[in-house]
Amino acid sequence: MxxxxxxxxxxxxxxxxxxxxxxxxxxxxxxxxxxxxxxxxxxxxxxxxxxxxxxxxxxxxxxxxxxxxxxxxxxxxxxxxxxxxxxxxxxxxxxxxxxxxxxxxxxxxxxxxxxxxxxxxxxxxxxxxxxSLPVVGNVAMFTYNKSLFKEFGLTRPDNWEAVKTAAKTISAKNNGTTGVVFRGQKGNPIVTGFLPLFWAHGGVIVDDGGKAHVNSDQGVQALESFLELKQYAPRGVEVYNSTEVRDAIQQRKAAMAIEVWPSWVPSMDDPDQSKVVREMEVIAAPGQVKGSSPMLGIxxxxxxxxxxxxxxxxxxxxxxxxxxxxxxxxxxxxxxxTRRSVYTDADVVAKYRWYPNQLDALEHGKPRPRIERWNEVESILGDYLQLAMIGELDARTALDQANRKIDRALKR
Amino acid sequence: MLFRSRLQLISLMLPATLLLAVLTLYPISQILINAFSYVDYAGAERQFVGLDNFAELIDDWFFIGAVENTLVFSVMASFVQVGLGLLLAVLFDREFPVKRFALPIVIYPMMLSTLVCSAIWRAWYHYDFGFLNNALVSLGLSPVEWLFDPSLALFSVMLVDVWQWTPMSFLIILAGLQSVPADIKDAALTDGASGWRRFRYITLPLVMPQILLALLLRSIDTFKLFDKVYALTGGGPGNSTSTLSLFIYKQGFKFFNLGLASAGALMMLLIACLLSAVYAWRYVGAKS
Incomplete structure (x- = not known):
């Protein structure tokens, strides 16, 4: 006891x-x-x-x-x-x-x-x-394989039309490399992949009055472009997340990635992990009717x-x-x-060659909408983007339905 | 007599009973209240909205899809696992040369964590680099879109669950088979009953309670499916692998829509009770 x-x-x-x-x-x-x-x-x-x-x-x-x-x-x-x-x-x-x-x-x-x-x-x-203070200067960058671009006589893509053309040209050769890759998994991944296109086409998720506005003509055009890019992406891109995107780039299965994050980039230059060492150029996302709109992920x-x-x-x-x-x-x-001086520091730039481009992307970076219910809005948009991606809905219907549901969530 | 008085018995049981009651009744009462309310968790506000949450759920194509997927998954995965478990149990009820080594191998998947299982299968399912498609291609067959064909994805998730949890049904049924008295089997043999007839009319009725128990336990577990879907597909492509648990988790913990999440949980509980009642009724019948 x-x-x-x-x-x-x-x-x-x-x-x-x-x-x-x-x-x-x-x-x-x-x-x-x-x-x-x-x-x-x-x-x-x-x-x-x-x-x-x-x-x-x-x-x-x-x-x-x-x-x-x-x-x-x-x-x-x-x-x-x-x-x-x-x-x-x-x-x-x-x-x-x-x-x-x-x-x-x-x-x-x-x-x-x-x-x-x-x-x-x-x-x-x-x-x-x-x-708060920004502690991690994450920004979605765009990457393309400059060796492949040179081989196919292509130049740096400055807009999304050029991205489509390059993707089509590279995929047409059918040599095991697809034109482009992105995260297609529903929820945050597909939305993050889509936003640089959406913004560059002039799309707006929530207007100044706090109402959902994803189904504007600009939004639909952006989604149609996104769906067109799927033709030149690896099969199964609908469920790709960061691991698959990195694999596709590093194994030369894709020539471009719509979205790469700074922490992914060093492995592209690591010969133990990558077949594309120093071949990938990392730049700010291309523009379209609007200028480059890299997504901030601070x-x-x-x-x-x-x-x-x-x-x-x-x-x-x-x-x-x-x-x-x-x-x-x-x-x-x-x-x-997150400080300018660190991006221009000689020691840092010597180690990370893409840092000047990253600073440029950060300076032009666009944050996701400043709304309280962003998690829910992102999830709804992600659900409908994927329904469009797998062909269950066309671009207009997907965005119309997403818009209705986002509006309902915003009114809660 | 173990206890000297009724008072002593009550005083010993009371603390645990009270604790259990509080821990169980409080969350259930909150779910009941929240299910009929709009809850602004951050702003600490609650407003009675009647059946609005239920109406919103029934009107939501994603919720209905999640209910359908959950039912299909639960029923199919449970029956397949119990069927395969029965076959394995019959096999392991006999003597064969490598039985001692085969038994641990058969039950090994059950010992792995679900996230590890999912990571292994996600790699195997990879369209370009996965083991399964490589095997198919080497046999001259076309690769399969395991996780990104909307009509196939749920079955791919199911395959992982079958791989991991068939051993559980197998062990339950094997225990039942080994408790069948040998003299009954011998008597049937003496009467000249064939192998199939012995199995159909003697063994199967005697292990029916274990089969139903395995079905009940697997149905309860598969009905709650969350982790495999979360790790393998995130509920996609589209809504093809979304389940009730995933839907409720998203509403409750990602969006803090506690009203909708509670209404969903209540509906899930109702469906689970109905399913369990069917099995329990059959189980009691089989036992008697």
């Missing part, structure tokens, strides 16, 4: 101590896993070297899980996290609900952040105070309004986004910076 009681007491004590250890951290950070998690881990280690007494708790979470945990914690005012990492599409929801602290309350934002990236940290966008970090360690969170954020730390993260991990 005594033995059992002692065991119970020991278990209870260890659980309580465990909980106390979590509570006792001087700073709790909720971030992403993968390369972003590594970057945070490296930054925490560097910061702790300068602040040896500081206990920092870092949580590295997958995309969906991070969103769920943050929303639940902030909605319940649980104060579980001090510093939080958010996708830029969540920013409107987090900022409008007052879940993030105003970072300019005490002092202005200093430094040379890329304007387009910093604008979406502000609420209202581009005008109000900053509630990861931001903000201080939670209910943070228990507000000061520590602000100080760490300043360190994390400093030019020195960003340069180190870029060199060590290839994490895309």
């Amino acid at each position: 005594l033995k059992h009681s002692s065991l119970t007491l020991a278990l209870t004590a260890s659980m309580a101590l465990g909980a106390a250890a979590v509570q006792a951290a001087d700073l709790v950070i909720a971030g992403r896993d993968g390369i972003y998690g590594k970057a945070l881990e490296e930054s925490v280690a560097r910061y702790q070297a300068a602040h040896p007494d500081m206990d920092i708790e870092l949580l590295k979470l997958p995309y969906g899980s991070l969103y769920e945990k943050l929303v639940i914690s902030m909605r319940e005012n649980a104060g579980a996290y001090d510093l939080v990492m958010i996708d830029d599409t969540w920013a409107t929801e987090f900022m409008s609900n007052g879940w993030l602290a105003n970072l300019e309350e005490q002092s202005g934002i200093t430094g040379d952040f890329i304007t387009a990236a910093l604008d979406i940290s502000r609420y209202p966008v581009g005008q109000g105070p900053a509630y 990861w931001q970090m903000g201080v939670a309004t209910d943070a228990k360690h507000d000061k520590a969170a602000r100080e760490f954020l300043e360190f994390l986004t400093s030019a020195e730390n960003q340069k180190q993260l870029a060199i060590d991990l290839g994490l895309p910076p």
Whole structure:
């Protein structure tokens, strides 16, 4: 009996101590896993070297899980996290609900952040105070195989008509290389693949009055172009996600990719993984009736309004986004910076030849609509884009139906 | 007598009963309330909307598609798994030379995590580089669009589930077969019954409770299908592999539409209860 009681007491004590250890951290950070998690881990280690007494708790979470945990914690005012990492599409929801602290309350934002990236940290966008800082300068780029283009007498595609022509020419040779590849999986992947075309054709997802507008003539034209490109894509592109797109490019199964992200690019130049070393040119997405409209995919970090360690969170954020730390993260991990000076740094450019183009894409980058229900809108659009992609609906019907459903979601 | 008084029995059971009641009743009551409300989770607002959530779901082509896919998947996958499990169990009920080595191999897929299974099969299903299409091409056949042909994708997901979970039905039925008294089989043999007749009229009725139990357990599990679809197709192409669980997950945790998600969950519970009742009724009948 005594033995059992002692065991119970020991278990209870260890659980309580465990909980106390979590509570006792001087700073709790909720971030992403993968390369972003590594970057945070490296930054925490560097910061702790300068602040040896500081206990920092870092949580590295997958995309969906991070969103769920943050929303639940902030909605319940649980104060579980001090510093939080958010996708830029969540920013409107987090900022409008007052879940993030105003970072300019005490002092202005200093430094040379890329304007387009910093604008979406502000609420209202581009005008109000900053509630977060951009920490990962992700932007969707376009890539084409310059060796193949030279072989076929093609020039750099500056618009989507040129992309179609090049894709058709390359596919017609039937030498095992298709013209183009993109992410066709329903939901976020297909929408991300489609948006650069949609915007370049003049499409608008939500108009200034907050009403859905995806089924405009421009939108339909963009979707028709997208569907035309499918003819020159590998079979099964409807379920392609990032792994398949990377494989297709690296194994020379496709000559162009509508969408590549900065973190994918280094592997294209890695001879152990790629058959196209230094053959791929990475540029900003082509334009059409509008100029180039690369899609921004900025990861931001903000201080939670209910943070228990507000000061520590602000100080760490300043360190994390400093030019020195960003340069180190870029060199060590290839994490895309958000400061102009890092993109033009000689050491960084020597390692990443496409960085000047990436800076250009970031400067002209376009954020996804600043609406609270973007997750749902993206999912609806993704569902209907894929129905069009697999031939169950034509472009006009797909976008008409998507528009109706998006409108209903926006009215909720 | 184990307990000295009724009071002692109640006082010992009360904490666990209360805890269970709170943990079960609270979420269920919330789902019931939310199903008839519009819930703005972020703004902490709730507004009674009657049957609007149910009407919206019934009007939603994607929800109806998800219900159809779930029912087709659940019924077909369960019957195939139990059928194959029965065949394997009959085989393993006999003695054969490599039985000791074959048994672990047969039950191995069940021990893998579903995400690992899905990753393996996603690689095998790859149109250009996958093992299955390479095998077909090497045999002079055409490659198959396993995951991106809308009419085939659900069956491709089903194949993965059959591969992973047939061993469970097999083990349940094998346990039943091994509990059939040998003297009944011997008596039938002495009476001159052929192998098929012995199986049809003696073995099969005796293992029917185990077959129905396997069907019930597999139906419950396949009805909740989520992880394989999430990892293999994301519900696509189109809506061809979307399931109720995936639909509810998206509404609840991606969009925080708690009203719609709760209404969907309630409808799912209702369908699951109906399905389970049919099996349970048959199971009790078979046992008696």
